Amino acid sequence: MPDQPRPPRYLALDVGSKRIGVAVSDEFGLTAQPVLTLERRRNPREDLRSLARLCRRYEVSAIVVGNPLGADGQITPQAAKIQSFATQLGELAQLPIHLWNERLTSHEAHQILYEAGHQRQSHHRLVDQVAATLILQSFLDEQRAQQSKEN
Template sequence: MLPRFLAIDYGTKRLGLAVNDLLGLTAQPLPYLANDSAKLKALRKIIQEKEIKKIILGLPVALSGQEEIAARKARDFAEELRVLNLPLEFYDERLTTAAAHKMMVQCRLPGRNRREKVDSLAACILLEDYLRSQGA
């Protein structure tokens, strides 16, 4: 069995979340969290309930490979996460949000529902990519 990972798709307004199954084959979305003062308390609760052993934080790298403002904000957020006392690994999240949008359009999800789901779906894509890269 694989340890449980929590993938976070960082955004200035919302945090998309996903966890893997114990076999490491799939990722399941969790409801997004508002990126506000209550986020660390909410993350701590999820970590305890889901028995998370590691955080995979999406690092939004530009197509050129350069880290820009969004990547710096994700790195600043990683510093906030240190209080959770879990290993943290950055993972290139290039194009995960675009892929999530495309999937929702293909599934004909109404536009009004997309905003609520796109961040956690992006976190799922991020985590599944991470799991594949680890040979899971």
Template structure:
């Protein structure tokens, strides 16, 4: 059994959270946290529920692959997470287009505007994590 991976799609308003299955093959949406509240306490509850998971943090890159101010904000957020949870391994993963793809998927599923707003961050985190898991599983096979 592999260690679970928890993905965070961190935005200015909401944080999408997804978790891998115990075997590390599939991502599942887990929650949407408020970025304005005490989301680190909520994250602590999630971490304790899944043992000592690896945290995958979405790193926003520009279309040319370079990093801008949002990427630096994620690196600062990762430092804050490491201060609070020094035992947790973290890794960045390219999150380009995950929110756009999530919005399209929810539109195609005919989810209402209010429903999309509530779910898009969780779906984006799930896409982010699935991309990571797929890349690992290709390498392993």
């Protein structure tokens, strides 16, 4: 049986003003796995360098960034900041960026943690990772759906 090409691996980010949740896809491109929560530094360049190192470590071929569009689909001031950050990261890591609508992922992440028995006060340590995982899983599911339509 000939070797099948390895599916692309993605790094996903839930970018906030204090923390960045990070998730990565498995080697088969099927599931999203939480990686860590990066505490933001004063200098955004340090955050960008840390994320670029993670991209190399996990050998990703692209980055998925949660894009907080408004309920009407319009670009919010926060979305504009995140899009600028994502562009800078793509240039530094020399990887393509996929902006992915993250609407309600933080709310859903809090709900998942609550249902798993985590106290609300401890959510801040995990919620960004869970949100990044939800963003990435949604992206992966859509990629698979598109591939199914094409085949």
